[in-house]
């Protein structure tokens with residue numbers, strides 16, 4: 001099982017997700033710099049959290065135009081599994097691989113705390129490790145986590161069962177409490193909460209370990 005993590009200037013969760021992936025797969029992921037143009041072969045690709053390019057213009061907007069993202073977009077369109085966490089979710093929206101956009105939190109504050117999420121869909125490769133309707137707790141840490149899309153898009157996403165996770169107590173104003181979203185084809189997931197930060201009791205929880213284990217099993 002090979003995985004790869006894309007590293008942008010001011011990514012700050014790249015090593016956290018690398019540790020989570022190594023724990024789940026037994027192998028260190030390839031770390032790929034944003035300025036590269038070629039991706040190594042991998043069973044899935046991860047876009048980590050952080051403040052890529054200082055969150056200038058809009059969080060994820062500049063990273064979406066970085067050289068490596070052309071290769072990530074091609075891989076995703078060819079069906080490779082891609083996961084984006086927090087800034088990674090922002091980047092996926094800015095590339096258009098996922099619909100909608102992440103705007104400033106409704107309360108205008110940076111929100112940093114554990115949040116409870118409902119698993120809305122366990123049919124995807126990303127959520128198969130969970131029971132549908134079960135609850136998990138992951139931390140959030142962001143100022144731009146307010147998911148916005150037009151009504152038609154929201155209806156379509158919900159109608160197609162593409163909401164992966166929903167906030168129980170919405171921390172940022174996201175439309176329809178959406179915390180994590182899957183693309184049409186089912187191979188791209190973006191989510192604001194951080195599963196890679198709860199992969200051991202020492203870190204305060206293991207729901208993230210279940211998440212990565214389920215993903216690894218699904219793509220093996």
Ligand SMILES: NC(=O)CC[C@H](N)C(=O)O
Pocket residue numbers: 013048049050051052055059085086087088090141142143144145
């Ligand atoms: N941890 C993260 O990836 C959050 C950073 C993100 N750019 C924000 O909205 O604040």
